[in-house]
Every structure is written in structure tokens, then in C-alpha cells.
Amino acid sequence: MSKEEPVIRVLITGAASPRAYALAGLVANGMALGSKQPMIFHLFDVPNETGKMEGLMMELIDSAFPLLREVITTCDPVVAFQDISVAFLLDAKTRPFDMTQRDLIVFNAKTFKDHGLCLENFARKDCKVIVLAYPGNTMCYICAEHAPSIPRENFTANTRLNHNRTIGHLAYKYKMPPVNFRNVIVWGNQSQSMYTDCSIASVVIGNKSNRIFEYMPDEIAYLKTQLAEQIANRGTDIIAARKLPSGLSAAKAACDQLRDWIVGTPHGTIVSMTVSSDGSYGTPKELFFSLPVEITRGKWSIVRGIKLDELARNKIDANTKELLQEKMQAITELGDT
Structure with missing residues (x-):
């Protein structure tokens, strides 16, 4: 034994x-x-x-x-x-x-x-x-x-919940296994202002990885706007339906996040994780922000160099502003300096 x-x-x-x-x-x-x-x-x-x-x-x-x-x-x-x-x-x-x-x-x-x-x-x-x-x-x-x-x-x-929701929605809509979709990114705050970004996401078809925007050019409008709105509102929709917040999906996402944190992510795979910012993508260092990360030997690292279009840039800036306001509200309530 x-x-x-x-x-x-x-x-x-x-x-x-x-x-x-x-x-x-x-x-x-x-x-x-x-x-x-x-x-x-x-x-x-x-x-x-x-x-x-x-x-x-x-x-x-x-x-x-x-x-x-x-x-x-x-x-x-x-x-x-x-x-x-x-x-x-x-x-x-x-x-x-x-x-x-x-x-x-x-x-x-x-x-x-x-x-x-x-x-x-x-x-x-x-x-x-x-x-x-x-x-x-x-x-x-x-x-x-x-x-x-x-x-x-x-x-x-636990932004992994919204990351998983995005993959789940894609899998359900396009009738593919969830494992076929990779590298979606959820930016920002855990609120309705968060932004789901598929700009570097890929879909695996027949063992070949394809950029989702290139493979589904007719779906770009949906992927850039409607999908993000659906994910941002999903938690509210579940509360309206169940009279309770997400249970199983949130629990499963927490397990997925911790498991990746411990064993690491596969090479070339990006996951969304709310971590302390190092200033990447113009996010203030003191904030906890949902960012794209890779994980190796129990250590996460922010993936840098992702090109942001105007929509993503504006969404990240709006989330930053919202989180700075939340931070000040919390500090004021607690009497911290």
C-alpha cells in the first residue's frame, strides 16, 4: 500500500x-x-x-x-x-x-x-x-x-463560474462537448458589468483547433455582444427561477478552480481567475480583477499581450471604475485607511 x-x-x-x-x-x-x-x-x-x-x-x-x-x-x-x-x-x-x-x-x-x-x-x-x-x-x-x-x-x-457558464452556453448552442471550447476570458468584476471575451477563444473540430471568430464568422456579433449579456445576467436569471443563487454550478466551478490551481492548466490553455492585479491591462495593482491566467506547479500567472479591441478596452475600464468605487465604499464602511 x-x-x-x-x-x-x-x-x-x-x-x-x-x-x-x-x-x-x-x-x-x-x-x-x-x-x-x-x-x-x-x-x-x-x-x-x-x-x-x-x-x-x-x-x-x-x-x-x-x-x-x-x-x-x-x-x-x-x-x-x-x-x-x-x-x-x-x-x-x-x-x-x-x-x-x-x-x-x-x-x-x-x-x-x-x-x-x-x-x-x-x-x-x-x-x-x-x-x-x-x-x-x-x-x-x-x-x-x-x-x-x-x-x-x-x-x-470565483470567476470560474462565469468562465464555465460561457463554455456551457457555447457547447449547448453549437451542440458540441464543452471540452471542445477553450480560452474564453471573463474580464473584470463579479457583477453584471463583467465582460465575456471570445476574441482568442478556440473551438476544436476533428482534432484541429480553430479560432472561433474564424471558424464561425457569421456568429461574431452574437459572440461579442449577446453572449456577454447572457453570461452577465445568468446569475440573476437563476435567482429569479429558483429563488436561490447558483448552487451546483458555483460549487463545481470552485472545485475546477482549485484543482487547476493545484495541478496546473494544460499547455496553451487559459482560464479566468479573479486575482490580485499586477497592473496588467491597465488595472490598478490593489484591485482583485478577473484576468486570463495560466497555472504551473501551483502558481498562477497573468497571461500578457492579449490584444484588446475598443469594446474590451471600454469594458475593462468600466469594471475598473466600478471596483474602485466598491473599494472606497468598503473602506468607508470599515473605517480603514
């Missing part, structure tokens, strides 16, 4: 939510960390959600996941964040139709400041953090700002 990998601790906050319910099973089954990584779950939520957390714990135990060694349910942040290697941060208010973006930031900012402080004080310094809350970019910024001893590149938000 081969030697087992060391057990790691995985935190899921907002553990009583439907999204956490979907995520926990996928992670426990090895989708995020691989088929050889044993784990201990830390499930964290507020005291009045204890029953739901315990119910999830029972279902996890009853599923007999081979990799799951223990499940800890807690309302104590010290216990929740202690020695964790991976943090999925889900516990934020979802925006109702009558709530403004500003009010949502004000409501959630204190939660993510607390999360950052807990990561700083209790988590492992190599902890990988994925924010699934909304608005993800700004909550990720708040969290990273309050955990300065953890590398900033270890904080991400």
Missing part, C-alpha cells in the same frame, strides 16, 4: 447554505483536491444554523467518502480557522432584488474583515482562499487586506 498524503483541513463557511451543501460533497469526493488527498472538514456558520450543519455532517458521514477523515461543525471562528490549508468563504448575504450593490457591500464588509483577521491569526500561512460570496472581488480584497502575512496571490474569487 502506498503512503497516504498528509491530511489537510478544509474550511467551508456559510456551511448551512444550499451552495455549501453542493460544494461539500464535490470536495469530499476529490473533485477539488484530487483522488489521493485526505481531508478534515471544518464547517462554520452562525449558531442558529447548527442543525443544518449537523445534518450536512451526517450526510457526509453516511456517504462514506474515502478521503474524508473527520467533520467538525462549529460556530467558533477560532476552531473553524485553526490550521486550515484551504478556505471556501461562502457566508455572505445574497443580494435581494430591492438591495443596492452599495448596501450589499456595507452588509458583507464586516464579515469578510473578520474572516481576514481569522485567517491571519489561525490559518496556515500557505492557505489557499476562494471567495464565493457576492460581490466576490471586493470581499476578496477586504479579506486579503486583513491577512497580510498570507501571500496576496493566495486569495482568489
Whole structure:
């Protein structure tokens, strides 16, 4: 028998939510960390959600996941964040139709400041953090700002959901397997202003990779405008239909992102990831921005040199402006300087 990998601790906050319910099973089954990584779950939520957390714990135990060694349910942040290697941060208010973006930031900012402080004080310094809350970019910024001893590149938000949505829409519309579509890019904020860009995307037909604009010249108008609008509005459409935010698709996207982050992306494959900007494409360094990345040996790097047309440039600039406004709203609410 081969030697087992060391057990790691995985935190899921907002553990009583439907999204956490979907995520926990996928992670426990090895989708995020691989088929050889044993784990201990830390499930964290507020005291009045204890029953739901315990119910999830029972279902996890009853599923007999081979990799799951223990499940800890807690309302104590010290216990929740202690020695964790991976943090999925889900516990934020979802925006109702009558709530403004500003009010949502004000409501959630204190939660993510607390999360950052807990990561700083209790988590492992190599902890990988994925924010699934909304608005993800700004909550990720708040969290990273309050955990300065953890590398900033270890904080991400889950734009992979919108990346996957784009590929899913293309596959469904053109009746092809999703694996045939590569290198779409989602730029900017996790909001309706984000921009889905297919300018360097490719489609594989008969083992040959083709630039999608060249292979489908009659579809360029759809790919540049209608598709982007559909992806930007998809989350709102799901809430309208289910009366709940995306659950399974968000959980699967978080697993895809973490798995790529750990094992790397195939050569020549670009994925969208909300990361701390290094100034590429005119985005301010302090912002968390969805950008095209490649990943090698657990390290992501921003793909540079992509030519932007006027539409993409304008969308990136609009997202930058929006994120700077969100940042100032969060700083004002928290009293930070």
C-alpha cells in the first residue's frame, strides 16, 4: 500500500447554505483536491444554523467518502480557522432584488474583515482562499487586506463560474462537448458589468483547433455582444427561477478552480481567475480583477499581450471604475485607511 498524503483541513463557511451543501460533497469526493488527498472538514456558520450543519455532517458521514477523515461543525471562528490549508468563504448575504450593490457591500464588509483577521491569526500561512460570496472581488480584497502575512496571490474569487457558464452556453448552442471550447476570458468584476471575451477563444473540430471568430464568422456579433449579456445576467436569471443563487454550478466551478490551481492548466490553455492585479491591462495593482491566467506547479500567472479591441478596452475600464468605487465604499464602511 502506498503512503497516504498528509491530511489537510478544509474550511467551508456559510456551511448551512444550499451552495455549501453542493460544494461539500464535490470536495469530499476529490473533485477539488484530487483522488489521493485526505481531508478534515471544518464547517462554520452562525449558531442558529447548527442543525443544518449537523445534518450536512451526517450526510457526509453516511456517504462514506474515502478521503474524508473527520467533520467538525462549529460556530467558533477560532476552531473553524485553526490550521486550515484551504478556505471556501461562502457566508455572505445574497443580494435581494430591492438591495443596492452599495448596501450589499456595507452588509458583507464586516464579515469578510473578520474572516481576514481569522485567517491571519489561525490559518496556515500557505492557505489557499476562494471567495464565493457576492460581490466576490471586493470581499476578496477586504479579506486579503486583513491577512497580510498570507501571500496576496493566495486569495482568489470565483470567476470560474462565469468562465464555465460561457463554455456551457457555447457547447449547448453549437451542440458540441464543452471540452471542445477553450480560452474564453471573463474580464473584470463579479457583477453584471463583467465582460465575456471570445476574441482568442478556440473551438476544436476533428482534432484541429480553430479560432472561433474564424471558424464561425457569421456568429461574431452574437459572440461579442449577446453572449456577454447572457453570461452577465445568468446569475440573476437563476435567482429569479429558483429563488436561490447558483448552487451546483458555483460549487463545481470552485472545485475546477482549485484543482487547476493545484495541478496546473494544460499547455496553451487559459482560464479566468479573479486575482490580485499586477497592473496588467491597465488595472490598478490593489484591485482583485478577473484576468486570463495560466497555472504551473501551483502558481498562477497573468497571461500578457492579449490584444484588446475598443469594446474590451471600454469594458475593462468600466469594471475598473466600478471596483474602485466598491473599494472606497468598503473602506468607508470599515473605517480603514
